[in-house]
Amino acid sequence: MFSKTCEYAIRAMIFIAQKSRDGDKVGIKEIAKGIDSPVHFIAKILQDLSRKQLVGSVKGPNGGFYLDKNSLKYSLADIVRVVDGDKLFSGCGLGLKQCSETHPCPIHHEFGKIRREMHAMLEKAKLGEFTEKLEKNLMFLKR
Template identity: 50%
Template sequence: MFSKACEYGIRATIYIALHSLEGNRVSLKEIAEEIDSPSAFTAKILYQLAKNNIVDSVKGAYGGFQIEKNQIHSIKLSQLVFALDGDRIYTGCGLGLSRCNAEKPCPVHHKFIQIRNDLKQMLDETTLYEMTTGLDVGLTFLKR
């Protein structure tokens, strides 16, 4: 459903948010290890997230990645997905056809529209804070 970069980006952002709530920054190496992602790939993803003002990158000996505490409550999952994957999740074909629309629908087009609308609603309503809160008490996990 999401690209691999988007999956890693969501997990990285949740991890950064968890530490930012405690007032801490996290290093690229620590993030990559925690989300089971190659460091170079994680760096590219974090660059994209920083470019879209979702995470802050601080250089230097005490640098790392962080998110402003007040922002954690307002960032929506849809913002993360858009920053990394664009809007293709809302416009793409359920079967992956390059051109699928109501005039020339694929076999699942009409059923997939409702799934896509439900997904958009969930992404728009889910906050970063909501995704972060289960981690610190062991209810949710970023890797297995």
């Protein structure tokens, strides 16, 4: 469903959101270790997300990546669009180029419904709310 790059981007953004809630910045090595990603791969992904202003970054010994209050409003759909484009939300379920409303593939109409539901779910999943839910789940598990 998502490219490997997109999976790592989503996981990294959630990890950064959790770690930077109190204004801290997270280093690339900590992020890579926390999401089980190769350092160079996640560094390239985060550099791209930073250029597109989805995540903040500061260079230097006290630097790292962070999400501010505005960034926490981004949805998982925003990350998917930046990394993988709109193909997940508009492409053919079978990957056929000639599939369209006038010339639908065999799963066109059924897949359209699933695609719309997935898009709505990813739009609702905001980074800030996501981290709050994860924190509550972790607190529940620690009891």
